[in-house]
Amino acid sequence: MSLSYASPTTVNEAVALLTGATGLTKILSGGTDLLVQLRSGRVKPDIIMDTKKIPGILGIIETEAGFVIGAATPGAVIGEHAGLAAAYPGIVEAANLIGSTQVQGRASLAGNLCNASPAADSVPAMITAGAIAIVVGPNGQRAVPVEQIVIGPGRTSLARGEFILEFKLPKPAARSSGAYLRFIPRTEMDIAVVGAAVNVTLDAAGVITHARVSLGAVAPTQLLVVDGANAIIGSKLDDAALAKLDAAARAVCNPIDDKRGTIDFRIKVAGVLARRAAAIAVQRALGQAAGTKH
Amino acid sequence: MSKQHVTTTINGEPAEFLAEPFMSLLDALRDEMHLTGSKEGCGSGDCGACSIIVDGRLVCSCLMLAVEAEGHEIITIEGVANGDELHPVQRKFLEHAALQCGYCTPGLIVATKALLDRHPNPTETEARYWLAGNLCRCTGYDKIIRAVMDAAAEMRGVTA
Numbered sequence: 213m214s215l216s217y218a219s220p221t222t223v224n225e226a227v228a229l230l231t232g233a234t235g236l237t238k239i240l241s242g243g244t245d246l247l248v249q250l251r252s253g254r255v256k257p258d259i260i261m262d263t264k265k266i267p268g269i270l271g272i273i274e275t276e277a278g279f280v281i282g283a284a285t286p287g288a289v290i291g292e293h294a295g296l297a298a299a300y301p302g303i304v305e306a307a308n309l310i311g312s313t314q315v316q317g318r319a320s321l322a323g324n325l326c327n328a329s330p331a332a333d334s335v336p337a338m339i340t341a342g343a344i345a346i347v348v349g350p351n352g353q354r355a356v357p358v359e360q361i362v363i364g365p366g367r368t369s370l371a372r373g374e375f376i377l378e379f380k381l382p383k384p385a386a387r388s389s390g391a392y393l394r395f396i397p398r399t400e401m402d403i404a405v406v407g408a409a410v411n412v413t414l415d416a417a418g419v420i421t422h423a424r425v426s427l428g429a430v431a432p433t434q435l436l437v438v439d440g441a442n443a444i445i446g447s448k449l450d451d452a453a454l455a456k457l458d459a460a461a462r463a464v465c466n467p468i469d470d471k472r473g474t475i476d477f478r479i480k481v482a483g484v485l486a487r488r489a490a491a492i493a494v495q496r497a498l499g500q501a502a503g504t505k506h
Numbered sequence: 507m508s509k510q511h512v513t514t515t516i517n518g519e520p521a522e523f524l525a526e527p528f529m530s531l532l533d534a535l536r537d538e539m540h541l542t543g544s545k546e547g548c549g550s551g552d553c554g555a556c557s558i559i560v561d562g563r564l565v566c567s568c569l570m571l572a573v574e575a576e577g578h579e580i581i582t583i584e585g586v587a588n589g590d591e592l593h594p595v596q597r598k599f600l601e602h603a604a605l606q607c608g609y610c611t612p613g614l615i616v617a618t619k620a621l622l623d624r625h626p627n628p629t630e631t632e633a634r635y636w637l638a639g640n641l642c643r644c645t646g647y648d649k650i651i652r653a654v655m656d657a658a659a660e661m662r663g664v665t666a
Contacts, residue, residue, distance in 0.1 A: 217571060242569075244551055312640075314554055
């Protein structure tokens with residue numbers, strides 16, 4: 213079979229191509245994972261389908277309802293969007309941690325998600341922000357919470373013929389913000405040993421009314437830590453709430469043991485980063501209430 | 507495997523080449539366009555020796571398919587100087603001896619140009635983070651950073 217590259221210009225054309233294709237088809241967004249896998253021989257696709265000519269798949273739109281981020285929008289563009297950075301700083305800082313300046317010029321949220329690495333930095337941040345993936349395919353469109361996309365290392369819940377067109381983020385509630393932290397042995401250009409994201413919404417008195425907590429690189433998929441959120445809801449993030457969050461984060465970890473981090477280390481760091489990310493999220497939400505920029 | 511025809515702009519000039527579907531843009535630049543300034547170090551986006559600018563964004567040409575260049579504007583190291591006149595970044599790399607073997611130099615110069623085009627007054631920390639994806643195995647980074655900061659100052663019209 214001859215190898216081929218296709219760059220459809222409509223969703224319908226792309227779906228028809230994906231459903232009609234025989235052999236292995238890989239979807240190309242920024243390509244910063246796919247080209248490495250291609251070169252190493254780890255994947256041997258027959259067809260590469262580039263999504264970037266599909267309208268809406270590149271760029272960020274701010275609406276009354278919130279934000280729509282095109283699936284293939286590069287990290288550099290995400291990092292330059294002041295409105296998104298103010299509303300969802302956790303997503304922006306997580307997306308911008310991925311790779312070098314060069315990688316930021318190409319790497320996308322959909323690629324980071326669908327490559328399905330447990331260590332993907334943007335995924336915990338998107339989960340805590342309540343991001344919804346708009347999946348298109350032969351049966352039309354469906355809206356899928358980001359935490360339901362990855363089902364294991366390298367595996368997603370997308371069916372044959374489906375791909376992600378965009379991500380939707382709701383307009384954030386007043387006094388809400390988020391943060392993402394990761395541990396790496398260096399300061400730059402590395403892969404998360406543990407990642408933690410927290411989003412919070414505060415009431416006028418500074419009490420947490422809504423929270424989402426997510427961990428990366430401590431299990432086969434990113435985890436939505438419901439007990440962690442419950443540990444801090446109703447509190448002003450006092451020491452007792454932080455201790456409960458730490459314990460809840462540690463309790464869900466099921467990490468691998470390798471030279472970059474032992475099981476014990478990853479579990480301990482998950483608790484620490486969850487606490488620190490929560491503290492930053494609350495500070496940012498308070499800063500927003502005071503009208504300051506973060 | 508059928509080749510695809512790609513039309514693009516390279517260093518301000520219209521360019522076209524034939525590319526196999528899964529050929530990297532780096533291979534097309536080097537082997538089809540004979541622009542051998544961009545180097546392959548790792549081929550996996552870690553070393554930055556193949557850095558180019560596409561539509562104003564710094565990217566690794568080893569992480570792009572050649573066919574993805576269709577319709578886009580590319581700047582390679584060959585397009586950084588103005589004819590015989592070196593770009594200030596190139597001149598400062600020479601003045602500060604910010605290279606030994608020179609393999610990483612084209613990528614570092616392109617990456618520095620991209621930095622200064624966007625951020626004319628970077629702090630040293632910002633410059634170091636921006637260039638974290640460009641690896642040098644011999645000179646060490648101090649001379650490189652000195653050249654970058656000096657070039658930035660000169661381009662802003664400040665005497666260092």
